[in-house]
Amino acid sequence: MDHPPAESSLPQLPQLPQLPQLPQNCSFDASDWHILSQFWFPVAIAAELGHGPIGAVLLDQKLVIYRSGETIVVADDLCPHRGVPLSMGSQDGDGIRCIYHGLHFGPGGKCDHVPANPDMGIPPRLNLKTYPAAQKYGLVWTRLRAPEAPDHPRSAIPTMPHWDDPGFQQINCPSIDIGGFAGRQLEGFIDVAHFGFVHLTTFGDPNNTVVPSYVPVTNEVGFSVDYRSSVANYPIGVESSAPEGFVWLRHFEVHLPFTASITVHFPGEARLVVMNCASPMTSRQTRLFCPIARNFDLHIPVEAVHEFNRRVFEEDRLVVEAQKPEFLPLDPTLEAHISADRSSFAYRKGLRAMGFSPIFAA
Ligand code: FES
Ligand SMILES: [Fe+2]
Structure with missing residues (x-):
């Protein structure tokens, strides 16, 4: 007759880390939620x-x-x-x-x-x-739980250029609610090929839609991009005071998973920084917070900045809410790509390297 094996001869089960309970009716894949819950939003x-x-x-x-x-x-x-x-x-x-x-x-x-x-x-x-x-x-x-890598720069609150610099005005725009996934929204913020199609009532130029080549550079928190083009950053109707042939530099900093900033280099030393903080309420709802810093036009009431910013993000919102699938495909075979998508490609690659699902927030 067989005897049950002695306790010491039983195979040892691996020790699983204690994971916190998911919120009720959690709309995220459990593993994606456990990664996301370690970041500041x-x-x-x-x-x-x-x-x-x-x-x-x-x-x-x-x-x-x-x-x-x-x-x-x-x-x-x-x-x-x-x-x-x-x-x-x-x-x-x-x-x-x-x-x-x-x-x-x-x-x-x-x-x-x-x-x-x-x-x-x-x-x-x-x-x-x-x-x-x-x-x-x-x-x-x-943040909802302590990070597994507390010393990793990505575990810190993202950095916003110029916010604390002398001469810069600090502006907090009202938040904007978007019926879409934060990953889709953030990807739209770093997309440079949509200006002349989506932002036609704010700053886009339908006659200037070619995207010059640019190269995302990976860093510890995500990546940065210097994007140079002739697309001006003046609101439509405001006469350009840039010299003929001026090249606009838009410097992007992406802090994975859902924060990015753009620093627009206007002529001279004038700078405008817009930070896009996409806070994931659920996998299908995003609250967008948008601090702005600038060192020019300081006499213009901040309400005008709020209004212009709202109109720009409203143009984006209509697109993000209509995108299908609603999730962000991190598997490159799931959507078609063009050469102008280098930032989007770097973004998805970075998220994949963090361990998110190939169909992120399905
Ligand atoms: S439910 Fe009784 S005090 Fe809050
Ligand atoms: Fe946009």
């Missing part, structure tokens, strides 16, 4: 905080953001008492108060007042589940 405009809690969604996780004195708290948007969203509550002193039974949450998401039982001890289970919060470029950034 913006979830709110800092100046909009303070009057009351703000609700947000990041990677399908519902969040509440509130001010507590000088600090900002990002937490699950769920009261630990009876599950009411805290974003329905109100700002109260150095924290927020739940709309249902009035529990108060202060610094660090700690519950510090239970109106129904004010004299009883407060169990730690009433504290909120919080996430790190950082303020940069006028935005509140967070």
Whole structure:
């Protein structure tokens, strides 16, 4: 008769890392979510905080953001008492108060007042589940879990050129919601072949659509591109003050997975920087945050910049929301390519190297 093998002779199962639970109804492939959840993404405009809690969604996780004195708290948007969203509550002193039974949450998401039982001890289970919060470029950034490679430059908040430089004006445009995947949106931002077709009411020139050759250069966070062309960057209707034959340099910095900036070199030392921070709410919804820095036209009201920026991204939004498939194909055989797509090719290659699925966010 066979005896069961002694415990020590059983094959050892590999130790699997402890992965956090996915959010309810997660719209991402589990492995893609686990990679994405390690990166910083913006979830709110800092100046909009303070009057009351703000609700947000990041990677399908519902969040509440509130001010507590000088600090900002990002937490699950769920009261630990009876599950009411805290974003329905109100700002109260150095924290927020739940709309249902009035529990108060202060610094660090700690519950510090239970109106129904004010004299009883407060169990730690009433504290909120919080996430790190950082303020940069006028935005509140967070990440859902600690990165596996904390020292990797990509694990840091992306860098925006010139934001802190003297002489530069800092502008925070209102966010724009897009019914599409962040990867598709970001790829559109770095695409240089669509200006003369999509941006016809803002800055594109239908008579100047040839894309001169350019070369993406890989770096630790993604890649950069110097794109030189004769396409001007003045709004349509504004007379060009560039000298005849001026070559426009557009310098792109891509920080994988979903952030990029463009620095437009105007004549002389004038510079315009637009940062495209595509925050993935779900695999089909993106909130676009867009800090801008510039060292010219400082007398023009920022509302005019907000409006022009909104119109440019609105032109893009219509295209991104119509693209099929909705996911971003990282397998090069799934879409056809042209030579002008070098940035798109570098982008998809970089994402693939990070381990995302060949059909990213299917
Ligand atoms: S559900 Fe929030 S206080 Fe009861
Ligand atoms: Fe565009």
